Amino acid sequence: MRLFLIKAVATALTIGATAASAVFVTTHLKNPAAPLQPAVLNAGGGSTNTTLDGTLTVGPSVQASNAAPMTSTYAS
Amino acid sequence: MPPEFTVESHHFEALGTSCSLFAAGQSRARLVEGEFWVRRVGARLTRFAVDSELSRLNACAGHWMEISDELRPVLKFALTAYEASGGLVNAAVLPSMLAIGYTRPLADGPAIAALDGIGALPPLPDVLEVSHDKARVASGSGVDLGGVAKGWMADRLHEFLGPNSVANLGGDLMAIGPGPRGEGWPVGVAGTTLMLRDQGAATSSVRRRRWGGVHHLIDPRTGLPARTGLEEVSVVAASGFDAEVIAKTALLLGPEIAPIYCAAHAMAWSLGGAHDS
Numbered sequence: 001m002r003l004f005l006i007k008a009v010a011t012a013l014t015i016g017a018t019a020a021s022a023v024f025v026t027t028h029l030k031n032p033a034a035p036l037q038p039a040v041l042n043a044g045g046g047s048t049n050t051t052l053d054g055t056l057t058v059g060p061s062v063q064a065s066n067a068a069p070m071t072s073t074y075a076s
Numbered sequence: 077m078p079p080e081f082t083v084e085s086h087h088f089e090a091l092g093t094s095c096s097l098f099a100a101g102q103s104r105a106r107l108v109e110g111e112f113w114v115r116r117v118g119a120r121l122t123r124f125a126v127d128s129e130l131s132r133l134n135a136c137a138g139h140w141m142e143i144s145d146e147l148r149p150v151l152k153f154a155l156t157a158y159e160a161s162g163g164l165v166n167a168a169v170l171p172s173m174l175a176i177g178y179t180r181p182l183a184d185g186p187a188i189a190a191l192d193g194i195g196a197l198p199p200l201p202d203v204l205e206v207s208h209d210k211a212r213v214a215s216g217s218g219v220d221l222g223g224v225a226k227g228w229m230a231d232r233l234h235e236f237l238g239p240n241s242v243a244n245l246g247g248d249l250m251a252i253g254p255g256p257r258g259e260g261w262p263v264g265v266a267g268t269t270l271m272l273r274d275q276g277a278a279t280s281s282v283r284r285r286r287w288g289g290v291h292h293l294i295d296p297r298t299g300l301p302a303r304t305g306l307e308e309v310s311v312v313a314a315s316g317f318d319a320e321v322i323a324k325t326a327l328l329l330g331p332e333i334a335p336i337y338c339a340a341h342a343m344a345w346s347l348g349g350a351h352d353s
Binding site: 067 | 259269
């Protein structure tokens with residue numbers, strides 16, 4: 001009886017977590033008002049604070065350096 | 077400490093712009109092979125040569141045409157760019173390009189603009205159909221791949237340049253691998269050096285390729301040169317293609333939405349300039 005109870009609880013937890021994950025992901029895909037992930041918010045300095053003077057905003061997945069560039073992106 | 081590789085570089089003019097290839101631990105011959113590939117694919121995709129594969133596809137609008145293995149993926153990526161940008165990167169831009177006088181390479185000078193009758197572009201999926209080995213452009217329409225091709229090509233050049241390389245095609249670039257010292261490839265973005273590793277970068281701008289009050293970046297919502305309040309956007313993203321699409325989309329979204337859009341889609345970004353509107 002006790003073993004059955006443990007199995008039942010484990011199964012219920014698994015199903016519950018799966019359902020909750022699905023709801024979370026689906027909501028964030030379809031709801032444009034859903035909050036951005038913290039890493040994105042931090043990278044943007046609050047997003048809307050980005051200036052329009054050509055200042056570079058660098059996210060956490062990119063590393064700035066003092067090295068001379070080997071090549072550059074530019075308008076062509 | 078990771079080993080330091082010797083970097084071979086190769087520079088040439090193609091696609092109407094300057095191209096630079098870099099590879100660590102590779103022979104110069106590999107870079108020259110990359111140049112040949114750029115020229116071969118560029119010859120297929122240009123709209124400025126009447127006998128290019130793209131020009132022939134546009135010329136037989138309304139009919140299915142067999143296409144090569146090199147044109148097909150670019151057409152499919154153009155459709156992907158349309159979806160990813162919510163319709164703002166729309167390769168069905170050829171009629172507008174011709175209307176603004178961009179009928180030939182700007183080195184030869186623009187033609188006279190005739191903007192009467194130009195309106196919003198049709199949705200690309202209504203204009204362009206791509207099957208396994210054929211494609212069809214709708215009657216009265218035309219496709220210009222200039223907005224997506226360079227980023228797409230930069231992403232594929234590592235097949236020639238090797239797993240530790242950079243391809244920069246007129247500012248649309250892709251950096252693959254750990255770089256010469258294992259810290260990434262030093263790439264200039266908006267005046268700052270970023271160490272890119274398996275990342276792309278691109279700049280979209282209305283400051284270049286402009287003449288007589290118009291420029292080459294068309295807003296598909298009007299069919300006319302974009303006047304959004306932004307002049308130049310540079311971004312870093314997961315690939316050269318992604319960076320090119322994100323930069324164009326951000327510029328077309330304008331200064332109010334572009335910062336939020338870039339924060340959600342780009343790894344680094346720079347938004348430049350109040351437009352003269």
